[in-house]
Amino acid sequence: MNLTTLAEVKEYLRTAGTPIGSDFDSLIENSLIPAVSQLIEKHCSRSFGEATFTEYHDGGGDFIHVKNPPIISVTSIYQDEDWEWSSSYLVSSSSYINFLVNIGSKSGIWPYAIRSIKVTYIGGYVYTASAGHVVLPDDIKYAATLQVAYSFKRRKDIGLQTISFPDGSIQKFDTGPLLAEVKGYLASYDLTEIAS
Numbered sequence: 001m002n003l004t005t006l007a008e009v010k011e012y013l014r015t016a017g018t019p020i021g022s023d024f025d026s027l028i029e030n031s032l033i034p035a036v037s038q039l040i041e042k043h044c045s046r047s048f049g050e051a052t053f054t055e056y057h058d059g060g061g062d063f064i065h066v067k068n069p070p071i072i073s074v075t076s077i078y079q080d081e082d083w084e085w086s087s088s089y090l091v092s093s094s095s096y097i098n099f100l101v102n103i104g105s106k107s108g109i110w111p112y113a114i115r116s117i118k119v120t121y122i123g124g125y126v127y128t129a130s131a132g133h134v135v136l137p138d139d140i141k142y143a144a145t146l147q148v149a150y151s152f153k154r155r156k157d158i159g160l161q162t163i164s165f166p167d168g169s170i171q172k173f174d175t176g177p178l179l180a181e182v183k184g185y186l187a188s189y190d191l192t193e194i195a196s
Contacts (some may be wrong), residue, residue, distance in 0.1 A: 001049025003144035025141040032085030050124035075120040081113040143185035
């Protein structure tokens with residue numbers, strides 16, 4: 001899922017004093033936006049686009065913390081220590097609660113066993129408002145827009161550390177794959193610990 005649009009990136013560049021025509025539309029839309037969107041998803045250890053996910057979780061806790069919230073709907077949950085996943089191990093939908101970011105057991109604790117819980121659910125975001133779906137938060141859109149604009153403006157000096165002029169030089173430090181400001185916007189969506 002692309003986390004920003006060509007129009008949003010061009011508007012950001014215009015208000016930041018770098019208006020651009022259509023000469024770079026293909027570069028921005030077909031290269032930079034998808035690359036930055038994938039980089040952000042990798043950084044956050046999750047997918048943001050709405051899709052059907054199947055995950056395997058350990059039992060023993062009050063909640064199943066899914067890797068791609070928000071949870072739009074739960075398709076099925078199986079609890080099986082032998083990993084056979086037959087219908088006899090299907091957990092009744094009346095036995096759990098969907099809290100959008102995790103699934104709680106009504107009995108208090110999911111039975112403990114390693115990777116004994118198989119969850120299939122629809123989760124993630126859509127880019128524009130639609131009934132029954134959750135829209136991608138504005139701070140994620142803005143973070144992606146900011147990073148794409150930065151990548152566009154720095155496309156000619158990738159990795160550049162020093163620029164020399166006749167009367168001196170300027171040092172620029174590599175910021176790494178994502179700007180610190182972008183990482184700040186993404187911090188609450190980073191699921192690295194859950195994904196591991």
